[in-house]
Amino acid sequence: DVKVTQSSRYLVKRTGEKVFLECVQDMDHENMFWYRQDPGLGLRLIYFSYDVKMKEKGDIPEGYSVSREKKERFSLILESASTNQTSMYLCASWGQSFYGYTFGSGTRLTVV
Amino acid sequence: QQQVKQSPQSLIVQKGGISIINCAYENTAFDYFPWYQQFPGKGPALLIAIRPDVSEKKEGRFTISFNKSAKQFSLHIMDSQPGDSATYFCAASIGGSQGNLIFGKGTKLSVKP
Numbered sequence: 001d002v003k004v005t006q007s008s009r010y011l012v013k014r015t016g017e018k019v020f021l022e023c024v025q026d027m028d029h030e031n032m033f034w035y036r037q038d039p040g041l042g043l044r045l046i047y048f049s050y051d052v053k054m055k056e057k058g059d060i061p062e063g064y065s066v067s068r069e070k071k072e073r074f075s076l077i078l079e080s081a082s083t084n085q086t087s088m089y090l091c092a093s094w095g096q097s098f099y100g101y102t103f104g105s106g107t108r109l110t111v112v
Numbered sequence: 113q114q115q116v117k118q119s120p121q122s123l124i125v126q127k128g129g130i131s132i133i134n135c136a137y138e139n140t141a142f143d144y145f146p147w148y149q150q151f152p153g154k155g156p157a158l159l160i161a162i163r164p165d166v167s168e169k170k171e172g173r174f175t176i177s178f179n180k181s182a183k184q185f186s187l188h189i190m191d192s193q194p195g196d197s198a199t200y201f202c203a204a205s206i207g208g209s210q211g212n213l214i215f216g217k218g219t220k221l222s223v224k225p
Contacts, residue, residue: 103155
């Protein structure tokens, strides 16, 4: 089975801190995604990447950046965390198949 | 035009009943329509998917009905069980399963014993 692993299940950070969320997939997938999930708002795409060192903005990129130095790893960076970035963050990957996205279990980030 | 509108936001069904979740879209270029199921504390997982060249796809108790002319598709869960309690997301993409998914806002389903 494809595995997408997010390094932390829960994180608490202070306002203004630089925050790194890490995601690793083990199936050599080209495409990786970062979403945030908030009640009533569903899944909103922050950034995605089609290949190493490539990145594309999603629907809500403001306040975030990403890094993909290796194919299996996609990092989400909050340059200066703010309380409105308190959310569940989900990483996903997919390859060339009908089997859709594979999501990680998520990181619940609280910014205080 | 890129949106996928999902309803209802929440749904309570008795055990053994039928759960129905609806989604509507505007962009006729969408050509892949998956449903994802998310249990608490987990990421969403692909449940079932359909392409617009068929009107229905069934996998066990889960059925997608697709109405191309109305630009609507729905998930039916027959004989709903408490273990089906989860959040369900519909989605759509252009370019088949290789396109970026546009997700609906989700439906929280509770199946009462």
